[in-house]
Amino acid sequence: MTGLIRTFLVSTLLFGGTFWMSQDYIGYDKAGKAYITKQREERKSRSVRVGSPGYYGSRGFRAGK
Amino acid sequence: MSDDQKELKAIKCTACNGDLGRSYRLEGSGEDQEEIPIAKCLSCGKEYDQHTQEYYEFYADTFITDLENTVFKLGLKGVLDGLEYEIIGHIRYQEEEEYELSTWDEWLAVSSDGGYHWFVEEDGEIYDFEEYAPQSINLELSPSQFEFEGKKYSRESTGFDARIVFAQGELSWEPEIGEQMKCYDFKAGKYYYTIEQSEDEVSITKGKRLSHKKVIMAFRKDEYAEKYENTVRKRKVYKIKALVYLVMALVSMGFAIRGCISGNPIKDKIDRKNVVVITENEYKQDKAGNYYLHQLLYSPVTLDKAGEMYEVRVAVDTVVQPLSLEWQSFKLLLIKEERIAEFLKKKQAAGPAGRPDPAEMKLMKEMLDEVETLDDPLESFEFSGEFWDEVGYDDEGRWHESDTIATKDFLLDDPGRYYLYLELYSKNKRKTDSVYISFEENIRSARYFVILIFVFIVLMIINQVRTKSYNELPFEVATY
Numbered sequence: 001m002t003g004l005i006r007t008f009l010v011s012t013l014l015f016g017g018t019f020w021m022s023q024d025y026i027g028y029d030k031a032g033k034a035y036i037t038k039q040r041e042e043r044k045s046r047s048v049r050v051g052s053p054g055y056y057g058s059r060g061f062r063a064g065k
Numbered sequence: 066m067s068d069d070q071k072e073l074k075a076i077k078c079t080a081c082n083g084d085l086g087r088s089y090r091l092e093g094s095g096e097d098q099e100e101i102p103i104a105k106c107l108s109c110g111k112e113y114d115q116h117t118q119e120y121y122e123f124y125a126d127t128f129i130t131d132l133e134n135t136v137f138k139l140g141l142k143g144v145l146d147g148l149e150y151e152i153i154g155h156i157r158y159q160e161e162e163e164y165e166l167s168t169w170d171e172w173l174a175v176s177s178d179g180g181y182h183w184f185v186e187e188d189g190e191i192y193d194f195e196e197y198a199p200q201s202i203n204l205e206l207s208p209s210q211f212e213f214e215g216k217k218y219s220r221e222s223t224g225f226d227a228r229i230v231f232a233q234g235e236l237s238w239e240p241e242i243g244e245q246m247k248c249y250d251f252k253a254g255k256y257y258y259t260i261e262q263s264e265d266e267v268s269i270t271k272g273k274r275l276s277h278k279k280v281i282m283a284f285r286k287d288e289y290a291e292k293y294e295n296t297v298r299k300r301k302v303y304k305i306k307a308l309v310y311l312v313m314a315l316v317s318m319g320f321a322i323r324g325c326i327s328g329n330p331i332k333d334k335i336d337r338k339n340v341v342v343i344t345e346n347e348y349k350q351d352k353a354g355n356y357y358l359h360q361l362l363y364s365p366v367t368l369d370k371a372g373e374m375y376e377v378r379v380a381v382d383t384v385v386q387p388l389s390l391e392w393q394s395f396k397l398l399l400i401k402e403e404r405i406a407e408f409l410k411k412k413q414a415a416g417p418a419g420r421p422d423p424a425e426m427k428l429m430k431e432m433l434d435e436v437e438t439l440d441d442p443l444e445s446f447e448f449s450g451e452f453w454d455e456v457g458y459d460d461e462g463r464w465h466e467s468d469t470i471a472t473k474d475f476l477l478d479d480p481g482r483y484y485l486y487l488e489l490y491s492k493n494k495r496k497t498d499s500v501y502i503s504f505e506e507n508i509r510s511a512r513y514f515v516i517l518i519f520v521f522i523v524l525m526i527i528n529q530v531r532t533k534s535y536n537e538l539p540f541e542v543a544t545y
Contacts, residue, residue, distance in 0.1 A: 003302050003306065004302060004305060004306065004309075007305075007306045007309050007310070008309065010524075011309055011310065011313045011521075014313075014517060014520060014521070015313060015316070015317065015517065018317070018513045018514060018516075018517045019320075021510070021513045022320070022324070022509070022510035022511075022513050022514065023510075025374055025476045025510055027512075028374060028474055028475065028476050028510070029446070029473065029474070029475040029476070030475065030476050030478060031375070031399060031445050031446035031475040031476065031477045031478070031479075032445050032446070032477050032478040032479030032480075033445075033478050033479045034478050035442075035444075035445055035446050035447075036441075036442050036445060039442040039444075040440070040441060040442060043439075043440055043442065044440070
């Protein structure tokens with residue numbers, strides 16, 4: 001019986017945790033004020049040179065096929 | 066091991082009377098290659114595989130390593146369905162086609178009514194067989210079939226070769242180790258039938274399956290009744306657990322599907338024709354390479370649901386211009402209407418409302434060229450990606466693949482009207498309206514439920530396996 005209770009508990013916790021993460025959109029990109037705040041912090045801590053490869057994002061350009 | 070068996074190990078080569086030793090033969094090739102155990106003459110090299118009697122004599126001890134792990138024992142007594150039984154004989158068979166252990170045990174029992182029974186233990190099942198005289202039988206019907214009580218049976222699907230690998234007690238004949246016989250096992254109605262055909266004899270038996278509970282209660286109640294009950298109880302618990310995890314996996318799947326099909330287009334239409342073209346196919350050459358640049362500013366769209374998830378899609382409109390053996394990268398910025406106005410005010414210019422005049426355009430281009438270098442970010446979201454179309458050749462011949470759609474989900478915490486600023490970098494010149502942007506709102510998350518489905522399925526499989534593998538008894542129990 002203890003095993004069954006543990007199963008129900010594990011199921012509930014797993015499902016509850018997943019439901020909470022989904023409802024609160026945990027791990028998804030933010031747009032708006034949260035994005036601006038994060039970018040402001042990042043830009044303070046690094047210097048971005050115009051025209052550098054970083055300008056085009058982390059992926060850079062394809063070399064072409 | 067008995068003295069008789071020790072003597073059996075000292076068998077000699079039939080060709081040169083030399084001693085036999087353990088060896089193996091390689092069969093198959095590549096990943097399927099297997100080492101097949103054989104006995105080999107140490108003098109002349111003659112090989113004895115599982116199709117020879119000498120093989121079973123030589124490897125006799127390997128077939129009886131689990132001899133203690135059986136339900137029945139010689140001399141065991143018990144009462145089954147009102148009849149008293151005593152186990153008087155035992156034969157163990159090995160399937161000839163298998164060089165790995167594939168045995169079953171047949172126990173000869175005499176009952177209080179004077180009859181003889183064969184209790185068969187095989188793969189965790191127990192059967193009770195009795196000698197049977199069929200109404201009709203024709204084993205020579207055809208090379209592929211035989212007839213039994215008016216029905217035809219396939220030799221291939223019912224037949225197999227067996228070898229005796231162990232015998233003890235009182236039996237109706239003196240079996241030899243390695244003795245071969247042809248067996249046909251089949252089921253007709255609710256009964257199981259076995260035809261055992263040796264060189265000079267055919268034996269037919271008819272039987273039914275016995276539950277382990279019935280056999281344990283009849284023969285080994287004191288030793289195993291409690292362990293059997295525990296095993297059954299635990300297996301039932303594992304079964305319920307597996308069922309719970311299955312239900313949870315299905316519920317998670319429902320939520321995942323709901324997330325995947327969620328979302329509806331936003332009210333504002335993005336007008337591809339009414340776009341401010343800041344730069345069109347401007348050739349660039351810098352450290353990143355050579356490319357053509359587009360800078361486009363789309364009219365604002367209203368994203369008015371705070372705390373909701375949106376999906377933005379950027380895609381190549383292949384109807385306007387196909388993407389053919391080339392690449393195109395993009396960067397999309399969402400810039401709030403007020404922030405552009407604020408920024409232009411700081412630059413002492415007019416706001417961007419309406420179509421900008423050449424002076425405003427120049428100012429706007431300067432502003433957007435340096436948008437990512439501003440200490441105070443102008444944009445509220447960035448999404449970048451790339452499209453490509455490639456061909457190539459591999460083992461399966463020519464392939465052609467492309468990726469012309471990119472999507473991203475984002476959570477909006479600041480509703481309002483947003484300009485869409487799109488930069489496009491391409492290998493070749495491209496049409497301005499060959500890329501389109503669209504938004505969907507009311508998107509529900511599916512990704513975590515997809516992971517959860519796999520977690521629950523793994524838990525279900527583990528528990529399902531335990532419903533069969535959990536066992537406190539020393540012998541295998543398949544059904545109960």
